[in-house]
Amino acid sequence: MCGIVGYVGHRDALDVVLRGLGRLEYRGYDSAGVAVLTSAGMLAVARKAGALANLIDELDATGRAALRGTAGMGHTRWATHGAPTDRNAHPHRDTAGRLAVVHNGIIENHAQLRAELEHGGVELASDTDTETAAHLLAAAYARYGDLPLALRMVCRRLSGAFTLVVTHIDEPDLIVAARRSSPLVVGVGNGEHFIASDVAAFIEHTRNAVELGQDQVVTITRDGYQITDFHGARAHGSPFHVDWDLSAAEKGGHDYFMLKEIQEQPSAIANTLRGHFIDGRIVLDEQRMDTQELRDVDKVFVVACGTAYHSGMVAKYAIEHWCRLPVEVELASEFRYRDPVLDRSTLVVAISQSGETMDTLEAVRHAREQKARVLAICNTNGAQIPRESDAVLYTHAGPEIGVAATKTFLAQIVANFLVGLALAQARGTKYADEVAREFAELEAMPAAVAQVLGTVAAVRELGRELAPAKVVLFLGRHVGFPVALEGALKLKELAYMHAEGFAAGELKHGAIALLEEGLPVVVVMPSPKGRAVLHAKLLSNIQEIRARGARTIVIAEEGDETVRPYAAHLLEVPAVPTLLQPLVSTVPLQVLAAEIARQRGYDVDKPRNLAKSVTVE
Numbered sequence: 001m002c003g004i005v006g007y008v009g010h011r012d013a014l015d016v017v018l019r020g021l022g023r024l025e026y027r028g029y030d031s032a033g034v035a036v037l038t039s040a041g042m043l044a045v046a047r048k049a050g051a052l053a054n055l056i057d058e059l060d061a062t063g064r065a066a067l068r069g070t071a072g073m074g075h076t077r078w079a080t081h082g083a084p085t086d087r088n089a090h091p092h093r094d095t096a097g098r099l100a101v102v103h104n105g106i107i108e109n110h111a112q113l114r115a116e117l118e119h120g121g122v123e124l125a126s127d128t129d130t131e132t133a134a135h136l137l138a139a140a141y142a143r144y145g146d147l148p149l150a151l152r153m154v155c156r157r158l159s160g161a162f163t164l165v166v167t168h169i170d171e172p173d174l175i176v177a178a179r180r181s182s183p184l185v186v187g188v189g190n191g192e193h194f195i196a197s198d199v200a201a202f203i204e205h206t207r208n209a210v211e212l213g214q215d216q217v218v219t220i221t222r223d224g225y226q227i228t229d230f231h232g233a234r235a236h237g238s239p240f241h242v243d244w245d246l247s248a249a250e251k252g253g254h255d256y257f258m259l260k261e262i263q264e265q266p267s268a269i270a271n272t273l274r275g276h277f278i279d280g281r282i283v284l285d286e287q288r289m290d291t292q293e294l295r296d297v298d299k300v301f302v303v304a305c306g307t308a309y310h311s312g313m314v315a316k317y318a319i320e321h322w323c324r325l326p327v328e329v330e331l332a333s334e335f336r337y338r339d340p341v342l343d344r345s346t347l348v349v350a351i352s353q354s355g356e357t358m359d360t361l362e363a364v365r366h367a368r369e370q371k372a373r374v375l376a377i378c379n380t381n382g383a384q385i386p387r388e389s390d391a392v393l394y395t396h397a398g399p400e401i402g403v404a405a406t407k408t409f410l411a412q413i414v415a416n417f418l419v420g421l422a423l424a425q426a427r428g429t430k431y432a433d434e435v436a437r438e439f440a441e442l443e444a445m446p447a448a449v450a451q452v453l454g455t456v457a458a459v460r461e462l463g464r465e466l467a468p469a470k471v472v473l474f475l476g477r478h479v480g481f482p483v484a485l486e487g488a489l490k491l492k493e494l495a496y497m498h499a500e501g502f503a504a505g506e507l508k509h510g511a512i513a514l515l516e517e518g519l520p521v522v523v524v525m526p527s528p529k530g531r532a533v534l535h536a537k538l539l540s541n542i543q544e545i546r547a548r549g550a551r552t553i554v555i556a557e558e559g560d561e562t563v564r565p566y567a568a569h570l571l572e573v574p575a576v577p578t579l580l581q582p583l584v585s586t587v588p589l590q591v592l593a594a595e596i597a598r599q600r601g602y603d604v605d606k607p608r609n610l611a612k613s614v615t616v617e
């Protein structure tokens with residue numbers, strides 16, 4: 001949450017920072033702000049509540065001349081402490097206005113620090129936790145006359161998770177930044193250096209990056225960067241080359257990133273599968289666990305949040321079926337508070353697109369403290385969750401900028417299947433030819449998803465019809481249940497519509513009372529050729545719904561004529577094996593939610609109150 005960019009080089013810093021912020025807005029859009037060390041020797045700050053566009057409009061109206069310089073930083077906010085107003089927008093300054101700070105995370109001891117500052121006569125100008133750091137830094141700089149040292153000293157006083165970036169009027173050629181449990185990467189250019197929450201901020205200038213470690217401080221100048229720990233000892237980040245380019249972080253002709261990302265799903269699946277079946281065996285990425293350790297696993301927990309949690313629900317069906325291992329799927333935010341029974345033979349699969357979701361990270365930490373082995377499924381190279389896990393499998397979906405998860409959901413499901421097959425292989429619950437057959441079925445999925453994408457126009461048409469609805473219910477059974485939950489989540493977060501997903505069998509235990517004439521109910525049908533009993537049960541459920549006047553919108557396998565008479569709207573998807581059905585049946589629900597949101601006039605990339613990376617608990 002919150003996006004941060006810093007720059008020292010030879011270009012117009014304001015331009016670099018604003019462009020970078022534009023690509024980090026998915027991290028928060030409650031306010032935006034910039035600080036530039038100007039060529040006239042000033043520290044110039046501009047900040048504005050609302051989306052980055054508000055700040056840009058204001059800068060365009062007032063003129064940018066006062067913010068000309070080659071070193072600067074910026075921030076796009078997801079509000080935690082203090083309302084999303086101009087006054088709480090970052091950067092925050094010390095009383096003399098000689099130093100500016102931007103921050104991502106939460107300074108948990110801010111109340112105590114605020115009291116201490118106020119006791120010392122400092123008047124704080126905002127309601128934020130961040131401003132306490134600005135005043136502490138000013139005092140530390142006055143004492144030591146060294147900005148990196150001042151930052152190290154202040155960091156040692158802070159608790160919580162934070163990334164801080166600092167500029168000082170007396171240090172016009174450098175920017176310093178610190179990282180604890182929030183992301184921070186350095187971009188290494190030619191005669192210029194960058195710092196940012198995500199490489200997307202500087203990808204148009206360089207693809208050479210360095211990931212900062214936990215509790216490290218970095219100083220960037222035009223000519224280089226230097227990393228230390230919070231005590232000043234020399235440290236090294238982890239250099240990496242970004243394997244995607246600017247085009248992946250742009251809309252590519254689509255109105256919204258989300259629409260582009262929906263279209264990218266076939267390649268997200270193909271890229272996630274690539275290189276994982278070699279010489280007849282499933283191979284994971286950084287598998288810092290050997291075959292014996294996988295063989296010794298006697299219980300699996302899947303921990304994740306939101307959409308990633310729904311992908312974990314799909315994993316349960318596959319892993320239990322293929323590996324005959326008990327699997328529990330748990331919301332990461334609940335996991336560590338209920339004392340789960342974990343030991344060395346427990347495998348915890350932590351799923352996170354961003355790799356920085358605080359609830360999931362804390363679940364990982366808890367699991368490791370209890371000696372469980374942790375395997376992360378992540379879309380972000382070098383993020384904190386994979387760094388703190390025993391093994392990692394990357395979803396190679398490419399950057400996902402729309403706040404609503406789409407292509408990463410499908411990629412996570414595929415990665416879960418790879419983990420399931422790796423376990424089955426290690427434990428001998430599947431023969432090699434069976435593993436090969438399952439993998440081949442996965443390899444056929446990009447084409448199946450592409451086929452669903454061919455029906456987008458019909459789904460959008462339905463979206464236009466449903467846009468005035470107040471409530472939509474979603475039903476599914478077996479792997480269709482997480483799809484129903486995901487369809488409802490997409491509609492809630494994008495269209496601000498009341499939507500609920502149910503296990504179809506549960507409907508008659510209460511929620512059926514919600515049904516009334518014309519209420520849209522989306523039903524995710526299983527294949528008639530797969531588990532026949534599931535299909536028959538859902539067919540009965542559809543009739544129960546229709547008997548109460550509700551309007552049935554049915555997602556069914558093409559050629560399933562049994563369902564046609566009971567569907568007010570039928571959305572067909574290609575026939576695929578039962579466990580793989582979420583990969584096709586989720587796609588129309590993503591398109592439907594996006595279209596309803598558009599019809600209602602909402603920004604589908606930036607739904608209200610949300611941020612893509614949830615780095616607070």
Ligand code: M6R
Pocket residue numbers: 305306307308309351352353354355356357360403404405406489493612613614
């Ligand atoms: O980065 P993560 O996968 O850990 O994020 C988890 C959830 O916050 C995320 O899936 C969220 O539910 C999506 N915005 C839903 O579209």
